[in-house]
Amino acid sequence: ARLDSCMGKAAAPCSGSGGIASILSAVPCLSCKPQADVDGTMSEQGKGSASSTAGAPAAAPGSDTYKGWLFKWTNYLKGYQRRWFVLSNGLLSYYRTQAEMAHTCRGTINLATAHIDTEDACNIVLSSGGRTYHLKASSEVERQRWVTALELAKAKAIRMMHDQSDDSGDEEPTSQSDRSEIQGTLKTLASKLDDLSTCNDLIAKHGAALQRSLSELEGLRVPVEGGEKIKAVNERATLFRITSNAMINACRDFLDLAETHSRRWQRALQHEREQRIRLEETIEQLAKQHNSLERAWREAPALSATGSERPQKGEASDEDEDTEYFDAMEDSPCLSQVSPTCNDLSSGKEVQLRRRRRSRIPDKPNYSLNLWSIMKNCIGKELSKIPMPVNFNEPLSMLQRLTEDLEYHELLDKAARCESSLEQLCYVAAFSVSSYSTTVHRTAKPFNPLLGETYELDRMDEYGYRSLCEQVSHHPPAAAHHVFSRRGWTLWQEITIASKFRGKYLSIMPLGAIHLQFHSTGNHFVWRKVTSTVHNIIVGKLWIDQSGDIDIVNHRTKETCQLKFSPYSYFSRDVPRKVTGVVTDSEGQAHYILSGTWDDKIECSKIVQSSRGGSGSEGKQKTVYQTLSPKLLWKKYPLPENAENMYYFSSLALTLNEPEEGVGPTDSRLRPDQRLMEAGRWDEANVEKQRLEEKQRAVRRRREAEASDALEEGREYEGYQPLWFHKRIDAITGESSFVYKGGYWEAKERQDWSLCPEIF
Structure with missing residues (x-):
């Protein structure tokens, strides 16, 4: 009986010395037509059939490794992508090319815990935990070979896992x-x-x-x-x-x-x-x-023909599967080559000597405070109505945070030089995404501006633009913003912040439209911001996410760009902070694909061909685009050294609160509680913040009393009116918003601030 048992073991496929590869080469699958000879080599007929199969799996003789090409589902824009798969030691890994095996693995799934399913003649579905691979073979024969290999590898992986659990001990x-x-x-x-x-x-x-x-x-x-x-x-x-x-x-x-x-x-x-x-x-x-x-x-002053703009690096390397597209058979002009003026960083630039700006602020003190003791009674309230100490702030106001949208202003300078409105739209889209890159670590709350507070950023000599913000309403809090650039564009926006504390997280919903107009063409772009969510408010480490859709519309040409900010999910296979987009003309025809992340980079690929694919999970027909190689539009600048101790401020943010002569008396730089907080004197800052808020409440009560008196006397009461902005109806969108009425920069030149209220 023992001899029979021993002979039975020797006959078991998984106990032989050849492993999975030798088993598959010697024993054909049920659906395979090629027959194997006694020694495991294929007959001539079988060889011909196998060689005709594109991407037929390959295996090293006498090993447990199984390799070959399969098509992997990525998303609805790109459909199935050809990938090189390697099955070894119970793990299925995949790469874009065989050469990538030496340095970059794109993903791995453990077969010991995986479920293997077959949808149809050529499809394989692997799922393990929250990860699912939808694979497709080029033929049913090839699919069956892979299924056989996967099943054998799964059985062996389970057996090895059990053997290892039996041998577990007190090892380190x-x-x-x-x-x-x-x-x-x-x-x-x-x-x-x-x-x-x-x-x-x-x-x-x-x-x-x-x-x-x-x-x-x-x-x-x-x-x-x-x-x-x-x-x-x-x-x-x-x-x-x-x-x-x-x-x-x-x-x-x-x-x-x-x-x-x-x-x-x-x-x-x-x-x-x-x-x-x-x-x-x-x-x-x-x-x-x-x-x-x-x-x-980047920060060193220099005299160069490139002016103050930073030249872009070469093409960004692909780091994940979602930034790759089908390459066209022949190269053709890409986004940055169609119009030479788009990529000419030195054309029309004045040689300027940059002013030396500060590159650091005092380190953030280590203050501890129980957030729950402050916010437990505030669930469901607006953030602007929660009395928060400066311990949870950063030493910048919301007006300054709004001005930070201009950190990558050079994207708009490039867009202004584009001859094609579709190319211009790509740069505008990249600019709209870049404004979120500063928020990835910025979980602290900015100061709520006082009514009538302003903030100016004059970079006309250095970068060709000047910016002005004013708090035009306190309840609801609203800020108006106007930027003029002598390099060919004007941007304006009115942003109202609607925020709700939900207990576990805080939702911030910016309301209002952003307008951008280019002087030479009259192209007028309009878009709105997405929702920001701060997670782990009470327990755990704070982290921020952006989610929602941005629709950028050129109201002159009716061309659009649809951007999708994918919310983070633990169970998602997507790259965190992922952004995708499609640029279409007035007829709905797609011309460019945008992809990247809102905290790192955005790339653009020109579409050369599109085709209809199969139906998606919701029954909608998918479109597969064939594109040229992606080109880098925007790349995030690295944070300054010691940024983690300086509120994770970018190089621009470090300069926003830098004292500057000649600004208006309502400028955020002059706000005393914010200045004390930046200096690390938080206790004094909290006292000063309470004084300013009480002063503002007193002014509001006085204004309400004046309105009541006017109502009793039958007089009209105009109410509060901003100093530098007035409400107008936009001729293109038909919406009412506060726009710049002029006068601020002239008042600054005269140093005549007699119209400014005393708010500090």
Whole structure:
């Protein structure tokens, strides 16, 4: 019975020495037409059939690795993408190309916990936890080969997982997996040796019986020739017993050697791990040094023909599957090449010497305060009505945060030089996304501006633009913003912040439209901001997310860009902070695809062909676009050194509250509580903040009393009117909003601020 059991083990496919690859090469799947010969090689007919299959899986003989091309579903814009898949050690990994196997894995799924399903003749669905791969083979034959390989690998992975769990001990965590693998190997070898020992005992037993029978035959009276043959057989049986004993002894010596060297193997693996950790630390240090050098170069004053604009780097490298598209067969002009003026950073630039701006502020003090004690009674209220101490603020006002939208103003300078309105729309879209890059670590709350508070940013000499913001309403809080650039564009917006504290998170919904007009063409773009959400308000580390859609419309040409900000989900396969978009003409024809993340970069790909794909999960027909290689439109600047101790301010944000002569008396730079907070004197800042808010409430009560008196006397009461903005109906959109009426920069030139109220 033991011998039969041993022979049964030897016949099991997964116990052979060839592994998955040899099994698949020797045993064809049920739906395969090519038949295998006895030695595992295909017949000529089978070879021809296999070679005609595009992307047929390849395998190294005698290994458990299985490789080949499959098509993987990405999203509705790009459909299925061709990827190189590698099945090894119970893990299925994929790469864009075979060359990427040396450095970049795009994703891995563990088959030990995966569910394998087949949708139709060519599709495979793998799901494990929250991750799902939708794969498609080029033929049913190829699909069946992959399914067979996956099922075998899954069974082996489950068996290995159980073996490792049996060998679990009190080893240190860093070497647990390696030791489990070694112990599992040794256990398998010991089992095989035990089988061989059993076989050896049986061979010895039956060999002895055979020799006794042969000896008895020698004693019989048989012809001389027959006696010689019996003697020869007896000698061969004896040699067979000696050989089998030698084989068993050799196997036992091999197992002893493996046990002796197991510790050496573990030490070697631990050494490799330590080397890898040191290498990762070195790379991290090099990255920090690179950022510091780049920042120093960017901030250093220089006289150059490129003026004050920073030249863009070369094409960004693809870092994930969602920024790749089908490449066209032939190269053709891309976005940045269609109009040479779009990419000419030096054309029409004045040689300017930059003013030296500050590059740091005092470090943030380490104050502790229980947020729940303040906000537990404020659930459902607007954020502007919650009495918050400066401990949860950053030393900037909402007007200054609004001005931060101009950090990547050079995108609009490039857009102004574009000859094509569709290319111009791509840059406008990149600009609309870039305004969110400053928020990724900025979870602190800006100061609520006082009614009548203003903020100016005059960068006319350095960058060709000047900006003015004014708080035009207090309840609801609303700010008006106007920017003029002598490089060919004007931007204006009125933003009302609607915010709700929901307990676990805080939702911030900016209301109002952003207008952008280019002087040379009259192209008038309008869009609105998405919703910002601050998570883990009470428990955990604060983090911020942007979600929703932005529709940018050129009201002169009716061309549009639809941007989608994907909300973060733990179960999503998408890249965090992902943004995608499509630029279409007035007829709805798509011309460009935008992709990237709102905290890093946006790329643009020109569409050369589009086709209808299969139906999506909601029954809608998908469109697959074939594009040229993506081109970088926008890339986030690195944060300054020590940014984590300076409220994660960008280089521009560090200069916004820098004292400046000649500004209006209502400017945010002059706000005393904000200035005290920036200096680290938070207790004094809280006292000053309370004084300013009470002063503002007193002014409002006085204004309400005047309105009541006017109503009783039958007089009209005009109410509060902003100083530099007035309400008008937009001729294009038909919406009512506050727009700049002029006079501020003239008053600054005269230093005549007699019209300004005393709000501080």
